[in-house]
Amino acid sequence: xxxxxxxxxxxxxxxxxxxxxxxxxxxxxxxxxxxxxxxxxxxxxxxxxxxxxxxxxxxxxxxxxxxxxxxxxxxxxxxxxxxxxxxxxxxxxxxxxxxxxxxxxxxxxxxxx
Amino acid sequence: xxxxxxxxxxxxxxxxxxxxxxxxxxxxxxxxxxxxxxxxxxxxxxxxxxxxxxxxxxxxxxxxxxxxxxxxxxxxxxxxxxxxxxxxxxxxxxxxxxxxxxxxxxxxxxx
Numbered sequence: 595x596x597x598x599x600x601x602x603x604x605x606x607x608x609x610x611x612x613x614x615x616x617x618x619x620x621x622x623x624x625x626x627x628x629x630x631x632x633x634x635x636x637x638x639x640x641x642x643x644x645x646x647x648x649x650x651x652x653x654x655x656x657x658x659x660x661x662x663x664x665x666x667x668x669x670x671x672x673x674x675x676x677x678x679x680x681x682x683x684x685x686x687x688x689x690x691x692x693x694x695x696x697x698x699x700x701x702x703x704x705x706x707x
Numbered sequence: 708x709x710x711x712x713x714x715x716x717x718x719x720x721x722x723x724x725x726x727x728x729x730x731x732x733x734x735x736x737x738x739x740x741x742x743x744x745x746x747x748x749x750x751x752x753x754x755x756x757x758x759x760x761x762x763x764x765x766x767x768x769x770x771x772x773x774x775x776x777x778x779x780x781x782x783x784x785x786x787x788x789x790x791x792x793x794x795x796x797x798x799x800x801x802x803x804x805x806x807x808x809x810x811x812x813x814x815x816x817x818x
Contacts (some may be wrong), residue, residue: 598750629808636711636796636808637751684750695741696806698750 596621598699600685605704607679615670615702617685623697624690626668630654631682631701640683643668644690672704679706710734711799713809720816726784728812730797733778737799741806742771742782745794754795755782787816 598619607613619626625644629637639652643662657676662668668687672679682703686696712731720726728742738759743751757764757771757780764771770783784791794813800806 600750603748634716634810636810637798638808639805642805686750695753695756697753698743700750701748703748 598685598687598697600683600699600702603700603702605702607704607706609706610674611706612671612673613679613704613706615672615683615685615704617668617670617699618666619668619685619687619697619699620666621687621697622665623687624665625688626662627686627688627696628652628658628660628668628670629684629686631684637684640670672706679704709810710737711797711807711809713795713797713812715812716810717813717815720787720814722789722816722818723786726782726787726791726814726816728782728784728795728797728814730780730782730799730809731778732780732799732807734799734807735778736801737807739800740771740773740780741798742769743796743798743808744791745796745811751796784814787814789816789818792816 601616627642628640638654641660643649659671684701685699688694688696741756742754745751755766755769755771773780794811796811797809798806
C-alpha cells in the first residue's frame with residue numbers, strides 16, 4: 595500500500611531542544627510539504643520541496659529547517675528558535691502536476707514543555 | 708490575512724438530510740479548490756476538487772459548487788451519514804504546491 599508515514603505519532607521535548615520529525619513516502623511523488631495545525635486555525639505551510647535537494651519556505655518557516663536528500667524523505671527539524679513549537683505537524687506529498695491533490699500523513703503531535 | 712475563510716466553526720445535521728459547508732476566498736488568482744475531511748489525530752483525506760473553469764463537480768454523495776463572482780464555494784453532502792462526522796477543510800490555490808487552507812468546519816451528523 596502506498597502512503598505517507600510520519601513518525602513518531604506523539605513526541606515530547608523540553609524547551610530549548612531541537613527535535614526532528616520524520617516523513618517518508620512511497621508514492622513516488624516529487625513534491626513534499628510540511629504543514630502545521632493549531633486549534634481553531636487552518637493548516638499553515640511551513641516548507642515545501644518540489645524536487646530533491648531543493649526546498650522553499652512557506653508562510654511560517656521561521657524556527658524550522660528541512661532537508662530533501664532523497665525523493666522519499668523530507669524530515670522537519672523544529673529548532674529552539676521556534677517560539678510556539680507545540681502543535682500538530684502534517685506532512686504531505688503530491689505529484690508535480692499542478693492540479694493534483696495533496697496526500698497527507700497521519701501527523702505528529704509535538705508537545706514542548 | 709485570511710485568504711480562505713470558513714465562517715461556521717461547526718454544523719449539526721440530522722442523518723439523511725443535506726449538509727452544506729461553505730467557504731469564501733479573497734484571492735482572485737485562486738483557480739483550484741479542494742475539500743478535505745479530517746478525523747481527530749489523523750491527516751486530512753482528499754474529498755473532491757473543482758477548477759475555476761467549472762461551477763459544479765459531483766462525486767457520489769458529494770457535490771462542490773463554485774461561484775467565482777462571489778468568490779464562494781460550498782460542499783453539499785446528500786444524504787448525510789454518521790460517518791461523515793468530521794472536520795472539513797476547504798483549500799484554494801493557484802497551483803497545488805501553494806494551497807491555502809480554511810480554518811475548518813466541524814460537522815456532526817446526528818441520528
